[in-house]
Amino acid sequence: MPADWTDNLPPAVISYLGANRLDEVECVIADLPGIARGKAVPATKFARQSEFFLPNSIYFQTITGGWGEAAGEGGFTEPDMVLKPDMSTATVAPWTGDWTLQVIHDAFQQDGAPVPFAPRNVLKRVVELYRKEGWEPVVAPEMEFFLVARNINPAEAIAPMMGRSGRPAAARQAYSMSAVDEFGPVIDDIYDFAEAQGFEIDGITQEGGAGQLEINLRHGNPVKLADEIFYFKRLIREAALRHDCFATFMAKPIEGEPGSAMHIHHSIVDRETGRNIFSGPRGAETDQFMHFIAGLQTHLPSVIALLAPYVNSYRRYVKDHAAPINLEWGRDNRTTGLRVPVSEPIARRVENRLAGMDCNPYLGIAASLACGYLGLKAGQKPSKEFKGDAYDGETEIPRGLHSALDLFDNAKDLHEILHPDFARVYSIVKAAEYEEFLQVISPWEREHLLLNV
Template sequence: MKKALAKRDEQIKSIKALIKEKNVRFILLQIADILGSVKSTTLPVSQIDKIINNEVMFDGSSIDGFARIEESDMYLHPDLSTFIILPWQTHNGYTTARMICDVYMPNGEPFEGCPRYVLKRALEKAESMGFTFHVGPEPEFYMFNVDEKGNPVLENNDKAGYFDMAPLDKGEDVREAITIALEGFGFEVEAAHHECGPGQHEIDFKYADALTTADNIMTFRYVVKKIADDFGLFASFMPKPVEGIAGSGMHLNMSLFNNEKNIFFDENKENGLSDETMYFIGGLLKNVKGFTAITNPLINSYKRLVSGFEAPVNIAWSEKNRSPLIRIPAKRGLSTRVELRNPDPSCNPYLALATALTAGLDGIENRISPPEPVNKNIYKMCLEERQENHIEALPKSLYEAIAELSKNEVVKEALGNHVTNKFISAKLGEWEEYVAKVHKWEIERYLRAY
């Protein structure tokens, strides 16, 4: 306890020194709602003592999935380790700092509907088993032109493809600006390139502990949208914004460590993969239908999860090819990892990492062995071949995914009752609104025919 208090005192001292040194005028406090949207409030720096003493209150009933009107008072508890000066100045020359917050109830207890708390709870379970969870994401996004009113139009700003360069790639300057801004947030950017679709891009940053990674994904989406807007473009993390071309995914490269040792690596195994790796994969494969609604939370997510665009729709794993749901990259040692390929960048990263981790730990706890790896190209298999190899498919719609979530006790326990119920309610409402609409395809298909 004394060490924790001493560390906190040092953090506060450092924060106040930076505020003075960098001419900080405002403090932005950030949280995520259950659906993964960033919410924030900005306070003048004169309120810094109130901020660091966890005295900032907000109305939880106004945020999706948080609280009822009669229990709306909630408090922001900033994570002091997330304090950072935004790497751009405001128009008047002042700077703004940001802190990511946890949400607490008036009685001092963590709010069970706070997505960050859901992930922390899953990480505590991993820690009790002797593990720390590391994740490296690969988020993709599209950039579109805007009209004269600044509204996005489904017109890609280039015609380039995978790894293309300028002049075909019109997004090079934007990616460089995004990379510089991310480095200002403390990111170590490992790669930035054009993806398969026209106007589609990917920027990868170094793996970190899961809580830091989830915070970084939220920051990443904010930075990408802001810098694209600075260039007169619109960036979108919608999974399938344009019909007929590649959708945007966010592969998750996951590993478990014990101190400095990657427990997924076993030099005594022929393939270098430990028993824990196999069980972790088994847990993922067993529970993936249950957490697909979390990793792929939009109706539009399932327009990406279709055959023909290299999207992972088949529940299988492999060390050698990219067609199954789970791939094991070739590097071993500290880099040994499990790549989960179905998540998309619209997901709430805190909930996605919490459910994927819990699914994997279920495999380790219960020694769930995965089936044999599938080293053939599943995309070219016919239905009979897939059935012979016992290869099932992911849910084909958000409604189907919600039904799978509703009956998966492992995933529901990871989320907690509050988040499970609020998430399902919100997504069923979204589905009911969608199915009540008459879409252009239906008119084109049926109006004249019937």
């Protein structure tokens, strides 16, 4: 690092630190589930280094801490990756007791090539494909999550948190301001942490579940927005812990309640003219707009394993429970998997409503953009616009992780976009997780099978 490296930190960091001496730097990367991995080092040591090292086996780890046999022909030797800081991602950790900085790092092999199965590199690869065509992809994610009572015994069902009124959070209060007020102290900390970190929240609303909230983020660069979601998940968890509750991003944490999605809004800008390619000179929808929708319709089933990465994820795709069950598209229709929101022509966009909040944000956004890219390149045409209640249509989404992985394994065109080695590693790790899950006996099995079969 140059001697004056702290002078070039983002404005939000400089404003937060003020005259205080920086104590520690957390050097972090996102693994396949999206968990922050890395090292915490004294600020003085960070100033003397331009890179650090971690074993590539980080990307072979399952959500339970197990391992997928994904090392390849060389065997499980755990060679070091070279991790280099992206200082544009530097942000503070305002919940810590000292003055701490977080910095996202990019992962490289020792020969200088990007590690192909690092999620941030996967998203960068997809964005670069768009740029080679003269396009700039723009996304706006929505984050849904639950605030729940502390759950320290996995055998117990998850329950809504206790609100400010002293009553458990109630369901079916979508958009209620009083319901939002129930979580006021947690939301206040979320806003304060976000401001300290330099993140702009477009709005917070109460969703339909008990203790379920949604945060909308401003549209922008896909990598930057994925970085923010990666940071936001930790930020929100820390805010909840301050108030004796948990924040969960599980797709379906509470039985009978709707699940949590990460809806992704997409538009594409021409890099030369700056215009939205989904709208023509007179504001009409373009052929490219339709091609993008067609790409999502055609290819999304093959990447559901990335958008819905766990066995719990598929509990969200239930008819009439606020999540789509098929890939119909419609204008201002929240029952379809693909929605075209009401907007001016300059802001015309497509909303992918399939992704769960449990997905890795880098991989979820990369997968969705990859599908649209294939549609644009192939000049595909979508089905006829769906009018009415799409829950009356046929189910077009895999009903479980095993079948979703089968579709992903056979999607060789998508493997080339995301990177074949990423596809190989991801499939192996997810299959290992599924095998781990099959070793667990559920309460339903004990209740209905123990004495009846």
